[in-house]
Amino acid sequence: MRIAVFGTGGVGGYFGGRLAEAGEDVIFIARGDHLRAIKEKGLKVDSRNGDFVIYPAAATDTVSDVGVVDLVLVGVKAWQVPEAARAMQPLVGANTTVLPLQNGVDAASQLVDTLGPESVIGGLCRIVSFVVEPGHIRHAGAMPSVIIGELDNRQSQRIATIEELFKRAGVEITIAKDIQVALWTKFLFIASFSGIGAIANAPAGILRTDPQWRTQMLQAMQEIYALAHARGINLPPDSVDKVMAFVDALQDDATSSMQRDIAAGKPSELDAQNGAVVRMAHEAGIEVPTHALIYHTLRPLEDKARATVSS
Secondary structure (H helix, E strand, O other): EEEEEEEEEEEHHHHHHHHOOOEEEEEEOOOOHHHHHHHOOOEEEEEOOOEEEEEEOEEEEOHOOOOOEEEEOOOOOHHHHHHHHHHHHHHHOOOOEEEOOOOOOOHHHHHHHHHOOOOOOEEEEEEEEEEEEEEEEEEEEEEEEEEOOOOOOOOOOOHHHHHHHHOOOOOOOOOOOOOHHHHHHHHHHHHHHHHHHHHHHHHHHHOOOHHHHHHHHHHHHHHHHHHHHHHHOOOOOOHHHHHHHHHHOOOOOOHHHHHHHHHOOOOOOOOOOHHHHHHHHHOOOOHHHHHHHHHHHHHHHHHHHHHHHHH
């Protein structure tokens, strides 16, 4: 299968790398020093599941040179998806499947807006990974896994094909019974954990043991649970308990990518996570005071980071 990884960061680099390691025809879309390092030395991945290097690695920043592919893994940050959707159009033909792996719940609809509903499926992943240096990815935590599903939850041949593809690469993969429930379950976790972690500037070990932060994280989760139901997403009654148990099982030093980006003064997924909760809650006419506090506290830092990048 011919696969393009659009955004070769911690997520795209890891999962695309595993597919390439398994012998699939993978081309990595990257930029700048990261691209140069991949071309010169290959894509290096350090992983608790075994280190590997893809060398030589097919990589480019010129999407039009790649042509139409069978599968696009979308590995950019959530706030970059609308721009990425426009840029990846030369990759997408009549039989191309586009698989978003972003945090948040907006990526698939943003891709559909540009690429049409026929090309896009739903997806999410679980992994703690990041770029250590140009050409070098580190998988630092969580068992890497992917969940996929058609946006209308029908069983399709392409879903079965992608499931088999990831299994051959040794990646844990699940076909969701309800992809929206799966997306919102992760959203309940990541927006709450990221937001509280960012305002506390603390890792999982502190967030779950400090009574104040634990209470605020639970309140944030309960707000998303209520919002999901207000939007017709039937999260199971034990969703908050299960997600909190997942937080309790994280490594003590675990942090989210959004938290790390904010701490480093970089643009983050604040708008796609806590900002999205505030926006959707306003549309639904419900209150989300914890997420509103997170969003409005962190928004000045986000504005400063984006101004620095655009200047």
